[in-house]
Amino acid sequence: xxxxxxxxxxxxxxxxxxxxxxxxxxxxxxxxxxxxxxxxxxxxxxxxxxxxxxxxxxxxxxxxxxxxxxxxxxxxxxxxxxxxxxxxxxxxxxxxxxxxxxxxxxxxxxxxxxxxxxxxxxxxxxxxxxxxxxxxxxxxxxxxxxxxxxxxxxxxxxxxxxxxxxxxxxxxxxxxxxxxxxxxxxxxxxxxxxxxxxxxxxxxxxxxxxxxxxxxxxxxxxxxxxxxxxxxxxxxxxxxxxxxxxxxxxxxxxxxxxxxxxxxxxxxxxxxxxxxxxxxxxxxxxxxxxxxxxxxxxxxxxxxxxxxxxxxxxxxxxxxxxxxxxxxxxxxxxxxxxxxxxxxxxxxxxxxxxxxxxxxxxxxxxxxxxxxxxxxxxxxxxxxxxxxxxxxxxxxxxxxxxxxxxxxxxxxxxxxxxxxxxxxxxxxxxxxxxxxxxxxxxxxxxxxxxxxxxxxxxxxxx
Amino acid sequence: xxxxxxxxxxxxxxxxxxxxxxxxxxxxxxxxxxxxxxxxxxxxxxxxxxxxxxxxxxxxxxxxxxxxxxxxxxxxxxxxxxxxxxxxxxxxxxxxxxxxxxxxxxxxxxxxxxxxxxxxxxxxxxxxxxx
Numbered sequence: 001x002x003x004x005x006x007x008x009x010x011x012x013x014x015x016x017x018x019x020x021x022x023x024x025x026x027x028x029x030x031x032x033x034x035x036x037x038x039x040x041x042x043x044x045x046x047x048x049x050x051x052x053x054x055x056x057x058x059x060x061x062x063x064x065x066x067x068x069x070x071x072x073x074x075x076x077x078x079x080x081x082x083x084x085x086x087x088x089x090x091x092x093x094x095x096x097x098x099x100x101x102x103x104x105x106x107x108x109x110x111x112x113x114x115x116x117x118x119x120x121x122x123x124x125x126x127x128x129x130x131x132x133x134x135x136x137x138x139x140x141x142x143x144x145x146x147x148x149x150x151x152x153x154x155x156x157x158x159x160x161x162x163x164x165x166x167x168x169x170x171x172x173x174x175x176x177x178x179x180x181x182x183x184x185x186x187x188x189x190x191x192x193x194x195x196x197x198x199x200x201x202x203x204x205x206x207x208x209x210x211x212x213x214x215x216x217x218x219x220x221x222x223x224x225x226x227x228x229x230x231x232x233x234x235x236x237x238x239x240x241x242x243x244x245x246x247x248x249x250x251x252x253x254x255x256x257x258x259x260x261x262x263x264x265x266x267x268x269x270x271x272x273x274x275x276x277x278x279x280x281x282x283x284x285x286x287x288x289x290x291x292x293x294x295x296x297x298x299x300x301x302x303x304x305x306x307x308x309x310x311x312x313x314x315x316x317x318x319x320x321x322x323x324x325x326x327x328x329x330x331x332x333x334x335x336x337x338x339x340x341x342x343x344x345x346x347x348x349x350x351x352x353x354x355x356x357x358x359x360x361x362x363x364x365x366x367x368x369x370x371x372x373x374x375x376x377x378x379x380x381x382x383x384x385x386x387x388x389x390x391x392x393x394x395x396x397x398x399x400x401x402x403x404x405x406x407x408x409x410x411x412x413x414x415x416x417x418x419x420x421x422x423x424x425x426x427x428x429x430x431x432x433x434x435x436x437x438x439x440x441x442x443x444x445x446x447x448x449x450x451x452x453x454x455x456x457x458x459x460x461x462x
Numbered sequence: 463x464x465x466x467x468x469x470x471x472x473x474x475x476x477x478x479x480x481x482x483x484x485x486x487x488x489x490x491x492x493x494x495x496x497x498x499x500x501x502x503x504x505x506x507x508x509x510x511x512x513x514x515x516x517x518x519x520x521x522x523x524x525x526x527x528x529x530x531x532x533x534x535x536x537x538x539x540x541x542x543x544x545x546x547x548x549x550x551x552x553x554x555x556x557x558x559x560x561x562x563x564x565x566x567x568x569x570x571x572x573x574x575x576x577x578x579x580x581x582x583x584x585x586x587x588x589x590x591x592x593x
Contacts, residue, residue, distance in 0.1 A: 042480065043551070046543035138480055138535065224473040224556065228578040264473070264488070267527035271486035273477035277524045277531055290524045324544045365539065365546035374554040375561065395546035438543040442480050 007242040008191040009033045010184050010208070013071075014084070015215030015238075017044045017061040023215065023238045024070045026254035028080065032240060034187040035071055037084035038180045038213045039064075045177065046321050046438045048088040049152045059090030060097070068101045068172075075171050076107045082172045083162055083183050089152050091116055091176045095459060098172060102461040110461040113165035115175040117454030120318065120445065121153040127449055134318070137442040146441060148322045155316040155450045158283030159205075160196070162186035165456045177319070179283050181209030184241070192245045196284070203287035203309025204247025206280065210289075211251055211269050211304070212239045218251065218269040219259035225268075232258025248305035250297065261302055263294040279310070281317070283447075286310040315444035324439035325362060326404035329395035330411050331369075334419070339390035340371050342419035347392055349418055353410045354396075361407065363397040397437060404434035464571035465563045471573060472498065474556035481541040482533055483515075483552035485559050489528040494570060498530055499523070501564035507532050510562045511555075532559070 011027040014037035027035065039061040052059030064086040074080045087094040095114045102110050120127065128134055134143035154177035163186050165173045175183075185205035188194065194201045211218050215238045220230040230236075237257035243249045253261050270289055271277055277289040291308040330350075334342040347366050354361060367373035369391035394411075398404040468474075471494050472487040487502070489495035508519040517535030524531060538552050539545035549555075566573070 041542075042478070043542040138482060222475060222553075224475065226576055226578075228580050228582075263527075267488055267524075267529060268473060268475045268486070270527055271484070271488075271524060271529050271531045272475055273479055273484055274486075274531060275479070275482075275484070275533055276522050277529075278522070290526050292526055294527065321543065324540070327546055329546075363546060367548055369548070374549055375558040393548060395548075397546055437540075440480055440541050440543060 007244050008188050009240060009242050010187055010212065011035050011240045012184070012212030012215050012218075012238050013037050014039055014067060015213065015217060016041055017047070017063065019215055021063065021066040021070050024067065026237050026257050027240065028071060028074045030240060030254040032080050033191070035080050035082050036183045036187075036209075036212065037067055037082065037086060038183055039084060039086040040088060040177060040180070042319060042440055045089060045152055045154060045319060046440065048090075049321065049438070050436060052090060053151075057093050060088040060094035061086045064094055065097055065101045068098055069105065072102055072105055072107055072110070075110060081166070081170070081187070083186060084173070085175045085178045085180075085183060087114065087174045087176045089119060089154060089176060091174050094174050098174060099459060099461050108461050110171045111169050112172045112174065112459050112461065113168065113170035114457045114459070115157070115161035115165060115173065115178065115454065116457065117161065117450060118155045118157045118176040118178065119153065120155055120450065121150060124150060124153050127445065130449075132445055132449065134320070134443045134445070137317075137444065143443070146320075146322055147324075150320040150322050150441070151438065153318060153320045155318045155445055156283055157316065157450070157454065158182045158312075159186035159189055160284075161454050161456055163190045165458070166190040168456065168458055170458065179317075180213040181206045181282055182284055184209030184212055185282075185284060188243045188247070192243075194247075197311070199285050199309035199311060200307065201247040201309075202285035204249070204307040205243065206282045206285055206287040206309075207270075207289060207292050207304060207307045208241045208243055208249045208251075210280070211266055212241055214269060214272065215239070216259070217272065218266055219253050219261060220265055223265055223268060225264050230258065230260050234258070247307065248303065250301050250303050252301045261300040263296050263302055266294060266302055266304070281313060283312065283316055285312050314447055316447055316450055318443050318445040320441040320443065321438040322441065324437040325397045325399055326401040326434045327395055327397050327437050328404040328407055328434050329393065330408045331391055331393045332411065333389060333391045336386070336388045339387055340368060343368050343390045343392035345419045346414060347394055349414060350394060350411050354407050357410055359398070359403050359407055360400070361396045361398055361403075365395040367393040369393055401434050401436075463565050464568060466566045466570065466573055467563045468502070468560040470575050471566070471570070472560065474560050476552050476554070476556035478538055478542055478551045481538050482535050483537040483555050484531060484533055485555050486529050486531045487556075487559065492528065494573075495525075495528040497564070497566050497570060501566075502530060502562070504532065506562070507534075507559065510559065511537070
């Protein structure tokens, strides 16, 4: 099905797990055909994996009901459809929650599709034996050298499964690890009837998706221009794109809302988390971000056009993660005078005490907030003026969870037994928490062995 | 010629992919971009970050948006869910890069990006928060 010359109106209603559903209201009121909710970062998959380890019914982003509660009345009216990768590493569980949410709102007849097939964890060894090398994409390390069992293995699927679901009449599409931008490409392909080898149009859709996938970041969030001059930054709206059949698009924001849409706000997002911008490897197409033309229009609108694409590769990105030890951390604030020196001395005393106590620490990270924590060694010179205060932050990695939790205890006695006037503001890490670290292992997997298992399941809310 | 910090010449944004940080900078005009192309080389950026970046630095051009994109390999202490750093996602590395000082022609010598004016924030805080 395609709708001919009419533009498709897509919105980026979520940029990460933890974003605010309140931003949906102005988008939905504005009138949008598709609300795309992007919930997954690399870090998010690791969080969801820990969640699923504790409870098998979890592993999806649990703020989904809050999003659906706002969107479903519009979905039920046929005014909008929802596409989300909030399924994380457990899309069926997310679909169950979506159905519950609809029932609670008294809505029936909604069709909820679940796209499965991105999770290849149970097939990893079989696939490896069958010739998938799973070499670490960045370091070149062999799969056999991974130091512990993978905890999740998610392939970055493209738009096809979502398009299948839309063709089957889905009102809500829930996926696992579909690539961020492909969530937005899918409704464009479905509505405009683009073919899967129309590389330029597919690339245009990917650029739109990339500009919308981080919610507020294209409307002035994290903007390094005159960020202080953005209208009403306390109600930063999220972005909308009107995508034409030729894949050109106008990016905008809800009328009357705060923030700003300009070529400058958008170009900062264009290169965000991108490698070679001339070859952006989406699952559906290789997009040339350097071919995009931006044109400022009146009233916070920007036309994006001219995007070129190249044939997609025959692999998906595949993200694995494995256990990498346990961490803990502690923070202490020191005051003027000599705040930095006191912090350094305390760090040294603390480290010596931990070693003397017999704790095995595999890695230390010592930062001085207010002096060099966020620039690290890049600070060209020592600070020219003495800081009025300095927060020492010490983090550590241990093989043993118990050890990671004990180490902070060594800091507490320093309250009365360390450099002067300022052991204060201790972080809660001192009380003895620990956090599991996961190392991620980006790699590639052949599309054919993944695609043969991608399925779309349709459920109707009764 | 004069020396100017990048913060006066460009915008910036940084993000993460695994243990790779990407830091993009954006010139305000073509003349500035030409200077950035010449001065802000991958080698220069690698030296600026020093031992914080364990691997290579690659540079990519996006001339359509007057942008340069740097990939800093091995820059995040092992990657987001593994890193012990408070900035485990490398979000602040853009600010770290624009501390770099480069040689610019005299025409750009006095260039200074606007500084924040947050009088509106002071007003809100005066009204809503007693300190």
